[in-house]
Amino acid sequence: LSEADILIVGAGFYGATLAERIATQLGRRVLVIDRRRHIGGNAYTEEDPATGVEIHRYGPHLFHTSNEEVWNYLRGFTGFTAYRHRAFSTYRDKVYPLPINLATICQFFGKRLSPDEARGMITGQAAELGDRPPANLEEKAISLVGRPLYEAFIKGYTAKQWQTDPRELPAQIIARLPVRYTFEDGYFNDRFQGQPVDGYTAIFEKMLAHELIETRLGVDFFDIKPLLPKDLPVVYTGPIDRYFDYSEGELGWRTIDIDLEVMDTPDHQGTAIMNYADETVPYTRVVEFRHFNPERQHKSDKTLIGREYSRFAGRADEPYYPIDTRRDQAVYRRYLERAAAEKNLHLGGRLGTYRYLDMHQAIGAALKAFETVLEPYFTGKLDSV
Ligand code: FDA
Structure with missing residues (x-):
């Protein structure tokens, strides 16, 4: 720990992008910690042992962007398939x-x-x-x-x-509801779309595979905080209300429970995501993971599905979507004021900024923070992150 030039809390897209930039572009030592036992944050994927299908552990992730800088950056770590979501x-x-x-x-x-x-x-x-x-x-x-x-x-x-x-x-x-008066049925309008050829976790393995980056998993920031050198800069991508010990109040989030089931058929619903609009059906969507990778040869004659149930999140749940009521906005502003008064603390990512961010937005925000905060800090143009 004493050797690190910066601590990054959270190995999701925001933290991993900054770690990669700081190590490769500035030659500084980065310590990345995550309280989970894996890298990748909410974009983490792994192979399901029963079916060999790549499962998106925290809900389905589909990459899409019109931001060319983000697209080019990410292609340094992965190729993309031709997947177009419907x-x-x-x-x-x-x-x-x-x-x-x-x-x-x-x-x-x-x-x-x-x-x-x-x-x-x-x-x-x-x-x-x-x-x-x-x-x-x-x-x-x-x-x-x-x-x-x-x-x-x-x-x-x-x-x-x-x-x-x-x-x-x-x-x-709701500000708008998209209605298209054409037969175009591609879900996203973005210029660049696809799924990472070797899955999402492989992207993070490449981003963090640098000799100046050390990654420690299963480590909660709040357990090591008292041991940190006073002047060590910290990038924190966890929940902002947790950082300040909920002193200004709790921010509201929704979460999703995913009920997984292996089905005794190679194809359950013929598509990756099926919404259920009727209120009498208790789940909102059924995800069938193998359809995210039609290019793969899946050997199993079974398939894995996940039924999604949406609900309000308590403190022990995974926060997924900010509820963002007027009260939440006022509480968030008070936390922002407190964060501004702290030296060497940079809050980022979806939890740190209490905002729903798509993957390309989290990466784009991290690339911008590198340019405007981290690089100036390490080259002596700013005296605090
Ligand atoms: P992320 O949450 O990924 O990472 C933060 C990390 O910080 C976590 O790993 C957490 O464990 C760690 N952490 C928190 N507190 C800590 C502490 N005290 N100590 C140590 N570590 C701590 N986007 C998209 O582009 N297309 C899509 O299809 C989807 N789909 C989707 C589905 C669902 C259900 C959700 C919830 C989200 C999506 N997303 C998405 C959004 C995508 O997940 C999001 O953009 C990224 O996760 C943002 O990355 P971050 O690094 O900001 O957070």
Whole structure:
């Protein structure tokens, strides 16, 4: 520990990107710790022993970005497959493509519609509220896609996700709902997409494989904090409220329980992710992991699926999605003020900044922090991280 120039708490994309940059570009010694027994943060994947399928332990991860700098950076550690994500939703025993597009609309209303006809119909249905501003999530969604599509694809799904009636949820949870008036059914619009050829964990193994980086797993920052040299700079990517011992209050998160099951068939649902829109089905989605890698020869005649259940997170749960109420925002601001007053502390990543970040955003934010904070610090232009 005494030899490290910097401590990085968390071996997810934010921490691993900074560790890699600091070691390779600045020649400094980095100690990376993670309280989990593996690297990769929430993007961690491993082989399932029963089926040989690559399982995404903390929920399905699909790489997509339009940020060329991030794409080029990541390709230094992995190749990408040609995987393009498509998603589907089951509603009342029928299957529809997502996001809502012309195929969904034609199928749902049972007729052939041109793009103009579909747009005209949905705009008419969405005008239900007139000039009155939406008072809750339900009204907001109706003002965007009309009542019939809302009731089929959004109402039950949202109620399950939030364990709350959409009429009780604030309108600002949704800013927009994508509706495409074409038959384009690719899930992401981004320029660069694909899955890492050897899985996500292999990316982290390469990023951290440098002689100046030491990685220690199963180590909780708060257990070693009292032993740290006073002036050692720390990059902390854990929850910001935990860092300050919850002194300003707890931030709200949702989490997901994934119920795994090995199915006695080589293909359970014919696609990677199937949403279940009906409120009567208790899970929100079923993930079938082998479909993320159609290019692989899976020897097993069994397949692995995960049913996802969404709920509010307690302190002992994995925090996944920030709830971000007005109260949360006020609490977060108070933590930010306290962090600004601490010398040599840099908070980053999704937990450290209380923000949902996709992988490309976490990597992009780390590359920016390297340029604007860490490099200036190590070259003497800043006196604190
Ligand atoms: P991340 O959470 O990965 O890493 C933080 C690390 O810090 C963790 O490993 C944790 O153990 C460690 N830590 C915390 N406290 C500590 C302490 N006290 N001591 C030591 N270590 C500590 N993105 C995307 O682009 N496409 C996708 O399809 C998905 N899908 C998806 C599904 C689900 C269910 C979730 C929750 C998230 C996604 N994501 C995603 C987002 C993706 O997971 C996210 O961008 C990255 O995990 C962000 O990396 P970070 O390094 O910020 O956090």
